[in-house]
Amino acid sequence: MRRRTALQGAAVTSLLSLGSSSCALQSAPAGTDSNGVTTLRMWHYYQDQQKTWLEDEVRRFEAKHPKTRIALIDVVGDQQAQKLLASVSIGNGPDLLMNNIVVDFPVLRAAGVLKDITEQWESFQDNDQFPEATAWRNEGRVFNLLPYTNLIGMYAHSDALADSGVETVPSTLSELESAMQKVSEKGAFEPLAMAGSPDVEGAWLFAPQLLGLGIDYCNFHGAAVEDAFRRLARWRDKGWLPQATATWSQTDAWQQFMTGRYAFALNGNWNLGNARDSGFAIQTARYPASDGGKSKVYPGGEGIAIGAQTKYPDLAWSFIESAFLSAPGARAVNTVAGSIPVRADVASSDQLAGDADVAPFVEAARHQARWPDNERTADMQRALGEAVSGVISGQLSGDEGASSAVNEIAAARADGGGSC
Known part of the structure; x- marks a missing residue:
């Protein structure tokens, strides 16, 4: 693995001062309560229609998994990466997280914020519905996914x-x-x-x-x-x-x-x-x-990842499958938030490919460039x-x-x- 740079080390050290604000984000503690209900903390910075879509997906998932709660923790977008670094440095990282994948992926991966999800991705039965650029890798290992995009x-x-x-x-x-x-x-x-x-x-x-x-x-x-x-x-x-x-x-x-x-x-x-x-x-x-x-x-959009410090990686992956990788989730993110899902069966549907105004963006998603891992x-x-x-x-x-x-x-x- 590429060694962490001195800059990254200094960034993590300087961000320890953010520890109190990081702790403040943990208003809904992760864990399993006396009733057997497990709560996962998900950090995100969605607003407006995107947040509406995410809240809808949480409700859909919780209805099928009554013993699981997804606590959505709002973070200011331009503070997300710093707070993630601070939270991991004190052992209190989130279970799930959204990130500005284009900018943050190299630093978050190198700092140990993101869990390796190679096995989950490669065993996911519908991964052939997604272009190669969906999976963000370092040295062949998958740490981040970009299942829908803005172009x-x-x-x-x-x-x-x-x-x-x-x-x-x-x-x-x-x-x-x-x-x-x-x-x-x-x-x-x-x-x-x-x-x-x-x-x-x-x-x-x-x-x-x-x-x-x-x-x-x-x-x-x-x-x-x-x-x-x-x-x-x-x-x-x-x-x-x-x-x-x-x-x-x-x-x-x-x-x-x-x-x-x-x-x-x-x-x-x-x-x-x-x-x-x-x-x-x-x-x-x-x-x-x-x-x-x-x-x-180049594709834009937010990445989805599992936090490296989660105690519930299987539950976290189940939510990713439901909200971000399933056909219903893909259709909904386009309907509610206007984003372009890259899942092939949805991208080729009348909802997207059949709309003359949307179709050029769908086609662009099929031929997107890959961002550098630097x-x-x-x-x-x-x-x-x-x-x-x-x-x-x-x-x-x-x-x-x-x-x-x-x-x-x-x-x-x-x-x-x-x-x-």
């Missing part, structure tokens, strides 16, 4: 396309450029709303321009990277991207698209409900592919986001943006142990 794709304002003489939603970046040129020349609409903030959001929206060419954070260099940044600079110079894009988050970009002034948006499936209530007709498509490449995006994945994303934002703002040329991203991503990858 980005293309939204198009149908009236803007018709007004500009664009007949179909672009499927490649070259087609998108041609369409944006027509929109710009017509002048009634702005071409594109997308996130370009100097952080993980700007990176997430830009990375698919290279993923379909086989370029990710593990091999981020070469002519294709330079071409992608030059293309971004071209979009800036032609006015297809407002300069304000350099600070826009995904939420900011979506709010701009919802004004009805933009022909295209690159954004996520979680906005579908809002799009359908927009007052104008929309179409969706997969993220435009690079010429000679495929459409491929303790500095978040730093690599920030490095890319900063370069993207710098080019859009005009502070960097396309070539300067490419050079910055290549060098900073390589440095972060090396700081994280060099592996992917």
